[in-house]
Amino acid sequence: MCIVYLRVKHFYGTLEPLNDLKTDSALLEQYFLEYFEVLHSYAYTILKDNDEAKDAVQAVFIQLWQKRESLQIRQSVRAYLYTATHNHCLNHIKSRKIRRKHYDRFASGMSSTSTTDIEQQIVFTDMKKEVLEAMKALPDRCREIFFKSRFEEKSYSEIAAELQISVKTVEAQMGKALRTLRTILSERTFSWLIISAQLISVLKNLFH
Amino acid sequence: MAQKAENMNVTDELLSRYFSGEASPEEAMTIDDWRDRNEANNKEFNALRTAWNATSTHPYVIQDARAVWQQMQPLPQRSRPRRIRIATWTAAAAVLTGIVISLAILLRPVRQYTVTTAANETRQLKLPDSSHLTLLASSTLTYPETFATAERHIALQGRAGFDIHSIPEQPFIITVGGLQIKVLGTAFNVAEEDTATIVKVLTGKVLMYTSSDTLPVAGGQTAIYSKHDQHIRYDRVFHFENEELSVVCKALSAAYQTNIIIDHPAIASLKISSNFDNKSLDYILEVITTTLNIQYTRKPEKNEIHFTEEN
Numbered sequence: 001m002c003i004v005y006l007r008v009k010h011f012y013g014t015l016e017p018l019n020d021l022k023t024d025s026a027l028l029e030q031y032f033l034e035y036f037e038v039l040h041s042y043a044y045t046i047l048k049d050n051d052e053a054k055d056a057v058q059a060v061f062i063q064l065w066q067k068r069e070s071l072q073i074r075q076s077v078r079a080y081l082y083t084a085t086h087n088h089c090l091n092h093i094k095s096r097k098i099r100r101k102h103y104d105r106f107a108s109g110m111s112s113t114s115t116t117d118i119e120q121q122i123v124f125t126d127m128k129k130e131v132l133e134a135m136k137a138l139p140d141r142c143r144e145i146f147f148k149s150r151f152e153e154k155s156y157s158e159i160a161a162e163l164q165i166s167v168k169t170v171e172a173q174m175g176k177a178l179r180t181l182r183t184i185l186s187e188r189t190f191s192w193l194i195i196s197a198q199l200i201s202v203l204k205n206l207f208h
Numbered sequence: 209m210a211q212k213a214e215n216m217n218v219t220d221e222l223l224s225r226y227f228s229g230e231a232s233p234e235e236a237m238t239i240d241d242w243r244d245r246n247e248a249n250n251k252e253f254n255a256l257r258t259a260w261n262a263t264s265t266h267p268y269v270i271q272d273a274r275a276v277w278q279q280m281q282p283l284p285q286r287s288r289p290r291r292i293r294i295a296t297w298t299a300a301a302a303v304l305t306g307i308v309i310s311l312a313i314l315l316r317p318v319r320q321y322t323v324t325t326a327a328n329e330t331r332q333l334k335l336p337d338s339s340h341l342t343l344l345a346s347s348t349l350t351y352p353e354t355f356a357t358a359e360r361h362i363a364l365q366g367r368a369g370f371d372i373h374s375i376p377e378q379p380f381i382i383t384v385g386g387l388q389i390k391v392l393g394t395a396f397n398v399a400e401e402d403t404a405t406i407v408k409v410l411t412g413k414v415l416m417y418t419s420s421d422t423l424p425v426a427g428g429q430t431a432i433y434s435k436h437d438q439h440i441r442y443d444r445v446f447h448f449e450n451e452e453l454s455v456v457c458k459a460l461s462a463a464y465q466t467n468i469i470i471d472h473p474a475i476a477s478l479k480i481s482s483n484f485d486n487k488s489l490d491y492i493l494e495v496i497t498t499t500l501n502i503q504y505t506r507k508p509e510k511n512e513i514h515f516t517e518e519n
């Protein structure tokens with residue numbers, strides 16, 4: 001491990017309890033239930049796939065469990081979990097051979113692979129129109145950068161190199177795109193569609 | 209700009225970095241802290257994520273942590289790391305060395321005396337080299353009729369106080385609870401407990417050592433040999449009373465055998481009052497950084513820890 005930077009704002013338990021993992025899988029469960037959601041959310045941003053993100057977080061905890069006797073954790077457990085999740089995701093991306101072209105599928109109506117039922121298809125079709133419309137409102141440069149990031153899954157540094165601009169500029173444009181989308185989409189009927197889409201997925205989960 | 213809600217350096221740029229998968233673990237934690245701050249922040253985050261999701265073919269879906277945990281059961285068997293095995297061999301080697309040394313001491317042609325004290329008895333002893341020794345209750349001392357010329361060897365079980373006659377060319381060596389103590393002319397106390405052997409040096413200097421570990425202990429210092437991990441370390445009990453950070457760093461550096469360096473002179477004179485009773489260094493560093501509102505950085509490759517001002 002190279003340099004570990006710690007900025008301590010709160011105490012997330014003491015550092016010692018990790019030693020108890022040696023005897024106690026209940027403690028592992030406690031950490032899992034406490035951190036799964038945020039770690040999964042974080043892993044999703046990197047992998048852009050719910051299942052892969054879930055696998056990554058599971059792998060991090062299984063690794064923690066298997067190596068608990070030899071691991072030397074020099075940070076808080078929380079910092080360890082975030083760092084391990086980050087590393088795991090980056091390794092996973094490296095091993096991905098082909099980058100998916102999300103936009104092609106998005107625009108051509110092949111939405112999520114799992115959305116086979118008609119109701120959800122309809123919701124997504126309506127949503128897609130709204131989103132494509134909203135993105136037209138972005139300034140050209142901003143939209144170009146946003147497209148490269150979102151649909152070509154390029155990293156900030158790749159985009160910066162390609163367009164010969166600084167990473168800072170990419171960051172600024174992406175921030176702007178996010179804000180614009182948020183403003184436009186929340187003004188439209190869009191929130192309704194989102195709610196119904198979420199309701200459907202919640203209902204689906206309930207009956208599974 | 210971003211938030212009417214309370215802003216903890218969380219900007220649109222940072223949030224879009226997060227959603228784009230560019231955020232470092234520290235940044236992700238900053239965002240999660242920010243969400244936890246209050247409901248307004250969390251709502252804003254969710255609204256942004258919803259907008260972001262709308263441009264995705266695989267939108268983010270919250271998963272039920274408990275269900276995911278269930279999927280992971282049963283947890284796989286632990287993979288026993290190699291390190292442990294090495295430790296086991298080291299332990300075996302140490303025990304073997306201990307036995308050999310004990311045998312060497314006991315089987316010497318020189319006649320050995322053994323003194324054992326009862327539960328309520330304390331005995332004053334004078335050794336052949338005119339060193340003085342106080343053997344406390346329920347302890348056993350084995351020593352020779354005459355000391356060999358090269359080294360003075362004795363063996364102890366239990367607790368004793370020593371005042372050793374200094375003979376530099378003939379070191380005094382005590383075998384106690386799994387380790388050796390080499391005495392360089394001094395007064396000190398030894399206590400062998402179930403889990404550890406404690407040496408408190410009053411004046412002078414002793415060297416505590418095993419086959420794998422060595423630690424010099426000087427007057428005023430106390431050191432502990434842990435039978436569990438077979439390491440010798442200084443007793444890490446600190447009572448800092450309105451002490452300057454620079455002094456605290458010196459004490460910690462010595463006790464934890466690392467270099468703690470203050471990068472900014474401005475923070476060297478910050479004062480701290482705290483008691484640490486055999487705490488981990490991480491724990492102590494966290495308390496100090498939180499109390500003084502400073503930061504620390506580890507440089508393990510150089511065995512250094514740096515204190516810096518909060519950015």
